[in-house]
Structures are given as structure tokens and as C-alpha cells.
Amino acid sequence: MIVDMHVHTNVASYCSRLSPQDLIERALRLKLDGVCITEHSSQRGVEETAALAAESGLKVFKGMEAYTDLGDMLVFGLADGMRHHLTPFGTLKKMVQKVGGVIVPAHPCRGLHDLDKWYGPEAIELLMNSVAAIETHNGGNQERGNVMAEKLRERYCMKGIGGSDAHDADRVGKCVTVFEADIEDDAGLIEQLRSGDYRACYLRDLAR
Ligand SMILES: [Zn+2]
Ligand SMILES: [Zn+2]
Numbered sequence: 191m192i193v194d195m196h197v198h199t200n201v202a203s204y205c206s207r208l209s210p211q212d213l214i215e216r217a218l219r220l221k222l223d224g225v226c227i228t229e230h231s232s233q234r235g236v237e238e239t240a241a242l243a244a245e246s247g248l249k250v251f252k253g254m255e256a257y258t259d260l261g262d263m264l265v266f267g268l269a270d271g272m273r274h275h276l277t278p279f280g281t282l283k284k285m286v287q288k289v290g291g292v293i294v295p296a297h298p299c300r301g302l303h304d305l306d307k308w309y310g311p312e313a314i315e316l317l318m319n320s321v322a323a324i325e326t327h328n329g330g331n332q333e334r335g336n337v338m339a340e341k342l343r344e345r346y347c348m349k350g351i352g353g354s355d356a357h358d359a360d361r362v363g364k365c366v367t368v369f370e371a372d373i374e375d376d377a378g379l380i381e382q383l384r385s386g387d388y389r390a391c392y393l394r395d396l397a398r
Pocket of ligand 2 (some may be wrong): 248255296355
């Protein structure tokens, strides 16, 4: 199952020009099986896309992108949005643990030359011990940022996910996650992120 795990729509991410309708059309044209709506600090965006996609066969999942002192985090399982402020990572971790959700650092190496130096080795250790995977393929990154994230993933023996970070239709599906299992709903997505079999890639590299 091919899922773009990181998408912003103009319903709840004010920096996005991507309408739910355009997202669905583009995702279907690219033969994606699913998209995950990850608005900035908000859970509002997903409903409109899910309703519009209901008959299309495209699965629509719900996540969110939160700002923390250890960078942006993709969060799965929270019911509500958050204040659009920097949240300490430890606070987010507690919130997500409470609801049985998972965290995946978004574009962890974007714009950074040395993650260890920037955050300090202890913070990196805490981060890597607290997350289900890391986003190694982000469509908004320079490829260099993704190469660095892939090295980080290898170093900590983590799994990786891919998402386009699309804010417009052109970028939808640039990076994706290939799940071995078929996923039915948000609970299934969390289960897969935690213990499933999946990998990140550029859509262009998938032989289909
Ligand atoms: Zn971000
Ligand atoms: Zn994003």
C-alpha cells in the first residue's frame, strides 16, 4: 500500500494552496492508495478530504504536524489540535503516550549540518528512543536533507517514512511510504507505524 504520509491542505494549514479536491485528483492520478493529512497544529483538515474521497477508493488518514523544541513532529493518534506554539518535546511525548499514539520526526535534518551539535547528543538519544520511525524522505527537503535523515535512520536502526509535505498539487506523492499491509483506518496506521513492515522512497523510484 502506497501512502503519502505528510500533506497540508488549505482547509486548516494557512500556508497551503492545496484543496482537498485537487489533492484527491492528484493522488488518484499517481495511483496512490492513501494520503495522510498532517495539518499544522490542527486536526480539522482531514474531514473534508475524507468525505470527498469516500467513494474514490483513496484512503484518507489523520495525523498532525506539531512544533517542538526538537523540531517538527508528525503525530498520530491525538484527537485534538494544539496551540500553534512551540511545545516542549517531553510534553508532546506525554500527550501522545496517554492516547497510545506515535510520533515521527518530520524532516529531522532540514537545514541542519549537524543534528548532534544543534540539539546535543542527549536530546537526540531521547528523541530516538521516543519515536516510532523518522521521516527520511520529505518532498519539501533538498535531497541532501533526506540523505542525512537516511544516515540518521541507519545509525539508530530505525524505520523510515516518506511524505511529500505538499502545500500544492504538484508536490503530492513526491515521497511516499510503502506499507506491506493494507491499512483500513487510523488505528491500523498507528499499529503499522509501531510494528509493521514499511519503507520510505521517492515515488519516481518505485517500479510500477
Ligand atoms: Zn515541518
Ligand atoms: Zn509539513
